[in-house]
Amino acid sequence: DPEGPEAGGADSADPDRLVGEGVDRREDAALLTGDATYTDDIDHPDLAYHTFVRSEVAHGDIERIDTAAAESTEGVLAVYTWDDVAASEVPGVLPISTHGLDCDPPGHPMLARDRVRYQGQPVAAVVADDRYRARDAADAVEVTYDSRPAVVDQREAQGTDAPTLYDDAPDNVAATAELGDREATDEAVADADHTVELDLTNNRLIPNALEPRAAVARWDAGDERLTVELTSQSPHGHRGKLSTTLGLPERDIRVVAPSVGGGFGHKGHHHPGEAAAAFAAMDLGTPVKWTATRSENYLAGAHGRDHRTTAEIGVDDDGTVRGLRVETDANVGAYGLGGSLGMPGWYGSLLSSQYDIPAVHCETRAVFTNTAPIHSYRGAGRPEANYVAERLVGAAARELGFDPAELRRANQITEFPHETAVGATYDSGDYGRGLDEALDAADWADLRSRPDRDDDGRYLGVGLACYVESTGGGMESGVVRAHPDGTVTVSAGTHSHGQGHGTTYAQIVADELGVDYDAIEVREGDSDAIPQGTGTFGSRSTITGGNAVAESARAVREKARELAANLLDAPQDAVEYDGGEFSAPDHTDDTCTFADAAEAAYGWGVPEDVDPGLEATTFFEQEATAYTFGTHVVAVAVDPETGAVDIKRYVALDDCGERVNPVIVEGQVEGGVAQGVGQARYEGAVYADDGTLRTDSMLDYAVPRSFHVPEIQTESTVTPSPTNDLGVKGIGEAGTIAAPPAVVNAVCDALAPLGIAHVDMPLSGERVRSAIRDAEE
Numbered sequence: 001d002p003e004g005p006e007a008g009g010a011d012s013a014d015p016d017r018l019v020g021e022g023v024d025r026r027e028d029a030a031l032l033t034g035d036a037t038y039t040d041d042i043d044h045p046d047l048a049y050h051t052f053v054r055s056e057v058a059h060g061d062i063e064r065i066d067t068a069a070a071e072s073t074e075g076v077l078a079v080y081t082w083d084d085v086a087a088s089e090v091p092g093v094l095p096i097s098t099h100g101l102d103c104d105p106p107g108h109p110m111l112a113r114d115r116v117r118y119q120g121q122p123v124a125a126v127v128a129d130d131r132y133r134a135r136d137a138a139d140a141v142e143v144t145y146d147s148r149p150a151v152v153d154q155r156e157a158q159g160t161d162a163p164t165l166y167d168d169a170p171d172n173v174a175a176t177a178e179l180g181d182r183e184a185t186d187e188a189v190a191d192a193d194h195t196v197e198l199d200l201t202n203n204r205l206i207p208n209a210l211e212p213r214a215a216v217a218r219w220d221a222g223d224e225r226l227t228v229e230l231t232s233q234s235p236h237g238h239r240g241k242l243s244t245t246l247g248l249p250e251r252d253i254r255v256v257a258p259s260v261g262g263g264f265g266h267k268g269h270h271h272p273g274e275a276a277a278a279f280a281a282m283d284l285g286t287p288v289k290w291t292a293t294r295s296e297n298y299l300a301g302a303h304g305r306d307h308r309t310t311a312e313i314g315v316d317d318d319g320t321v322r323g324l325r326v327e328t329d330a331n332v333g334a335y336g337l338g339g340s341l342g343m344p345g346w347y348g349s350l351l352s353s354q355y356d357i358p359a360v361h362c363e364t365r366a367v368f369t370n371t372a373p374i375h376s377y378r379g380a381g382r383p384e385a386n387y388v389a390e391r392l393v394g395a396a397a398r399e400l401g402f403d404p405a406e407l408r409r410a411n412q413i414t415e416f417p418h419e420t421a422v423g424a425t426y427d428s429g430d431y432g433r434g435l436d437e438a439l440d441a442a443d444w445a446d447l448r449s450r451p452d453r454d455d456d457g458r459y460l461g462v463g464l465a466c467y468v469e470s471t472g473g474g475m476e477s478g479v480v481r482a483h484p485d486g487t488v489t490v491s492a493g494t495h496s497h498g499q500g501h502g503t504t505y506a507q508i509v510a511d512e513l514g515v516d517y518d519a520i521e522v523r524e525g526d527s528d529a530i531p532q533g534t535g536t537f538g539s540r541s542t543i544t545g546g547n548a549v550a551e552s553a554r555a556v557r558e559k560a561r562e563l564a565a566n567l568l569d570a571p572q573d574a575v576e577y578d579g580g581e582f583s584a585p586d587h588t589d590d591t592c593t594f595a596d597a598a599e600a601a602y603g604w605g606v607p608e609d610v611d612p613g614l615e616a617t618t619f620f621e622q623e624a625t626a627y628t629f630g631t632h633v634v635a636v637a638v639d640p641e642t643g644a645v646d647i648k649r650y651v652a653l654d655d656c657g658e659r660v661n662p663v664i665v666e667g668q669v670e671g672g673v674a675q676g677v678g679q680a681r682y683e684g685a686v687y688a689d690d691g692t693l694r695t696d697s698m699l700d701y702a703v704p705r706s707f708h709v710p711e712i713q714t715e716s717t718v719t720p721s722p723t724n725d726l727g728v729k730g731i732g733e734a735g736t737i738a739a740p741p742a743v744v745n746a747v748c749d750a751l752a753p754l755g756i757a758h759v760d761m762p763l764s765g766e767r768v769r770s771a772i773r774d775a776e777e
């Protein structure tokens, strides 16, 4: 829009405000026309190409690596194995975050030391002057293994006869975590009039960002500094991790993240690729690029979810939920940890969903297996938790004969703040209203009064899921810098990879600073140019980065007022500011603009008692978590002949507090629901018993296509969060949290006449059809 956005449209309570407006995303033109630069687009003189030799076996000891043929291949600059790393000063072991768990996980060696623990683990690396020569040479590296038995299932891995991945963890249990009161929960469940138990699998997912992982590393021998251009959700986070892996001070590493083609969590993870490319660049003194292929992304990119859970809910005759007991085995793969356990704070603490459950207990075990490392995938622990709570409430409603909406309503939390039995303090909400409005939007009464089957003989079902999502967390930096001409650069330590921060941060700053939206530019993604940051994950950017830039903008506005007072020769408290113009009507008819004040800030005329310059930096620390919530309603038809599930209706009601940009919020919900429907219906990594990944390409791993995604009706309520000045909560993961249980609840409702209580995700035609066949036998 060459005219720029208009303030005060239908969504805004204040006609002068841009926050609340569905401003068009300013980043889209470059993304859609191919003008954006992604990491693999970056070129440098003498750029060399890096590729890995990956393990073909899932578990085994390395007997021999023969690099001779590869080394003599034309164009090859170097072939590395662990011996080369060991001979250098580089530690070469990627740190693994534990997120407060009491354990000491082994790091992930950049190249396997003497043993491999998952198929696809990097064993050797080749650098050549051309990406195809590098690949050919990698194929010429010969590796022989003494294979060991593998284990891929986290429950089997705990058996006494299971192979062990690490001597320190003979039962393969990496860590355990407990939340809630075990005794009180056992008692509450035992005392309840009814108990309902489910065994649930939360299927393992593989993130499928359009842009695979990639890095370009350069070593400046003169400055002794490393620059890594990297597709990253967290440039400063990656700088810190690279510092540990490479043994370089953070001061000497610059991480630059250009446009990022999707992340979904796995680009916050530290992969061997960026570290190995940096190692080669430092060794060879030439820039080195590493770009994963799609298949490598499947094999060895960090995976997500993979929980096996047994859970039991105790409910009284009148529908009061008395207690919830949960036991979860979380697969962490061969090396992953913190992200995979869903971080006890994220997974366990959301098990109460929207309900006032007096006793909840959760025990989680993180288990090593011979599979790719598991980290976090959009939602990271929260979809897993909500799936448990909402499937159990759904199953209890069916078994006890309640309308599922009524059972939920009877137990919903109504007063805030509310501390749950698993220690989460919900900040604000109106769960009843959210439920009511979602039901109204979906014509719930009509959906419930449908016949069991449609005219084609398909079973009809309706399901819903409420949810609560913990959003935000930690510290974030936000800088607002006014230039002498009155234009403004805003920067933050977050890094947009599809979320549209360039638009929403500019909306926030335009309002706070009272300057034109088009005068504001937003920059993220350069660890040298931006003070320490945390990054974009956990639906945290708007709360932390948004409030950081808002606070800095307020400080800059007040400083500009001081400068304007001097220009207008009026006392500061007499200076008014409106529409980018300062005036002091009781003192002078003169006015000056924000740009005049900015010019004065850097000129000769800075008053003695005012510091020169016009910029502010805020390190915003979110002290309390903001809890987004909502209700999603789904109607399905299930074909008993094919098992095909047709989603006929999808209504998503979400409340993320004040919405900076309602159109972006809707887009975030729709993207999340698409991924949630993907988990519920199509996606699932499958490993053979020997640890071979069967779903290692898009032919085998079913990512939903646009025609698989139902039309999504988005609705909202707005309950501001008291945890921050903007009143915002996050929205980036809501859809992935609500959709899976909503879809599965609907399918189980459809199949209830057949006596089917539960079908595991993904609800493929084959799986649903088998459940129907089994029920009919």
Ligand code: MCN
Binding pocket: 209, 261, 262, 263, 264, 265, 377, 378, 379, 497, 498, 499, 500, 501, 504, 505, 536, 537, 538, 539, 540, 541, 542, 543, 656, 657, 658, 659, 660, 661, 662, 664, 665, 668, 671, 728, 729, 730, 731, 732, 733
């Ligand atoms: N927003 C808003 N009002 C609110 C909340 C959010 O207008 N009350 C806007 C924000 O300003 C921002 C967007 O919605 O432009 C998302 O904001 P937020 O909820 O703060 O989440 P983050 O920006 O921190 O994004 C992280 C989240 C996560 S964790 C994953 S994973 C994810 C996601 O966002 N991966 C994505 N959305 C994605 N979208 C795309 N296109 N690609 C990904 O990889």
